[in-house]
Amino acid sequence: MFSSRTIRCIQSIAIVLLIFTGYTRPCGPDVRVGRRRNRTKKATPFVYKQHVPSVSEFAYGASEPADGAIHRDDPRFQDLVENHNTDIIFRDEERDGSDRIMTQRCKEKLNTLAKLVQLQWPGNPPEVPPVKVKVKEAWDDDFMHGENSLHYEGRAVDVATNDRDRSKLGMLAGLAVQAGFDWVEYESHGHIHCSVKSDSSAAVRTGGCFTGKSSVQIENGESIPMSDLRIGDRVLGMRSDGVLEYSEVINFMDRDDFGYGLFYTLSTASGKEITLTAKHLLYVVNQNSSFDVNRIEAVFADSVTAGQYLLLRDKDSIITTVITKIAVQTRKGIYAPLTKHGTIVVDDIIASCYAYIDNIDIAHAVYAPMRVYHDISQVFAMFSSQNVESRNSTNVPNGMHWYAKILYKIGTKILSPDTLFVH
Incomplete structure (x- = not known):
């Protein structure tokens, strides 16, 4: 007979295997493109100028204070990553790839948002393709935003949908919250502003x-x-x-x-x-x-x-x-x-x-x-x-x-x- 310690060990490994093999998925949303499953919490459309959470973007309950602008010659610039997700459209008006540059956390949340958007508006392929997220702005060093903008650190993105349908922006903001962005605002009639905590944040x-x-x-x-x-x-x-x-x-x-x-x-x-x-x-x-x-x-x-x-x-x-x-x-x-x-x-x-x-x-x-x-x-x-x-x-x-x-x-x-x- 197995000892009680051995039995507990076997039970523990069984739970780990369940987690690793995906049997816990009914507990949360399945963000894979394809069959849509029930989620624990449905996205709620925003109204114009609404932001979630209902505190300042720089509050510790949101994306936290700015750490300081990151320039191309800043050592911290090497910590930023490029996003080449084909499910996302990058405007890249600067023609230097800036809109693909962001922190790792921002990249992860944006990729999740891209999948949620395709689940929300799947289209009717091949005649009508699924809707995609369009990034209008990500990391930026032209200082056209606010003094402490998180765009300067690659922690913020301005997004819309590639079909330019402004009626979708409210729901897009709700999906951004569901994707895990730490602060989301229906900022303008043309885009949704999303930001995240820094990658160095212990939380x-x-x-x-x-x-x-x-x-x-x-x-x-x-x-x-x-x-x-x-x-x-x-x-x-x-x-x-x-x-x-x-x-x-x-x-x-x-x-x-x-x-x-x-x-x-x-x-x-x-x-x-x-x-x-x-x-x-x-x-x-x-x-x-x-x-x-x-x-x-x-x-x-x-x-x-x-x-x-x-x-x-x-x-x-x-x-x-x-x-x-x-x-x-x-x-x-x-x-x-x-x-x-x-x-x-x-x-x-x-x-x-x-x-x-x-x-x-x-x-x-x-x-x-x-x-x-x-x-x-x-x-x-x-x-x-x-x-x-x-x-x-x-x-x-x-x-x-x-x-x-x-x-x-x-x-x-x-x-x-x-x-x-x-x-």
């Missing part, structure tokens, strides 16, 4: 990170900043039964010493606080009581409210502490460690290692291959007599892990934003 990249100054405790009892954490370190976390235990760091899903992100700082009555990005999961209790693992729930940081209770490490036990204040600010440094338990104690507050999906069981299952790979590699290392690296080694990853990138791409293709970010 965009992984949805869940800590700052470099966040403190964790390693197995020798020492408290170290997150920026000093290494793969192989055993850090304090929480088991599924609510017991504090050290758990090995098997990798980093993202790590960038110089990246910036929007962070939420949750302060508590105990004087402890935790800082993490919007879509990072942490554990809360809705009323004051003694700690009971069966009463906690995992929620996104940006959905937590003052008056709820966080789990606080108190020596060798766990107690609850009420949230008294929530602050939001941009900070430098992006760190997303992954432990075997899937939990980590940060600044004495218990948090999850996961983000994006507000279901701990599914999130833990999605990363099962990472844990299996780590266990197998450890066995091979033992048999090959390889020495375990000391924590003073240069074992410091940089950038977003390839597995996290794959999950992000799969998630954005088969799941809607409403499914990924459940509020």
Whole structure:
């Protein structure tokens, strides 16, 4: 008979296979050109001058502040990409390919919009071809837009339909929201303005990170900043039964010493606080009581409210502490460690290692291959007599892990934003 641990592992891998093979598609929109399926949320046409969300384009709840214009001789220009999607028409009035230049995130959202447009207005091929998106403006360095326009960074596009039918603009704006643009406005009678957050935004990249100054405790009892954490370190976390235990760091899903992100700082009555990005999961209790693992729930940081209770490490036990204040600010440094338990104690507050999906069981299952790979590699290392690296080694990853990138791409293709970010 299989052990309970083996059964859980098999169940986890089965869930991952379901996600990877597309059986979760009924949970979100299918944006492939072809048969149209029901979506979780239909596009709603805009009225003239309407914008979504109903805040400034530069607000942190939208596309966030401008980082500064990018010129062709700017090193950041190398980070921009060209879009050669044949389902999109590029006006290119400058005749230099400028309208094809944009950030990677902007490109992804625009390509999704192109598919949604063809689903919305499929035409009647071959006599009547499907409607296509027309890009009137993307990256621009002629400074004909506003002083801080996101066009200058490749984070904005002005779009219409190639049939020049202005009656479609309201619905086009609704489709742009559905495609995942971070801010959309029915700006003029000739086009829709769409923009996105920067690619360096932590909330965009992984949805869940800590700052470099966040403190964790390693197995020798020492408290170290997150920026000093290494793969192989055993850090304090929480088991599924609510017991504090050290758990090995098997990798980093993202790590960038110089990246910036929007962070939420949750302060508590105990004087402890935790800082993490919007879509990072942490554990809360809705009323004051003694700690009971069966009463906690995992929620996104940006959905937590003052008056709820966080789990606080108190020596060798766990107690609850009420949230008294929530602050939001941009900070430098992006760190997303992954432990075997899937939990980590940060600044004495218990948090999850996961983000994006507000279901701990599914999130833990999605990363099962990472844990299996780590266990197998450890066995091979033992048999090959390889020495375990000391924590003073240069074992410091940089950038977003390839597995996290794959999950992000799969998630954005088969799941809607409403499914990924459940509020």
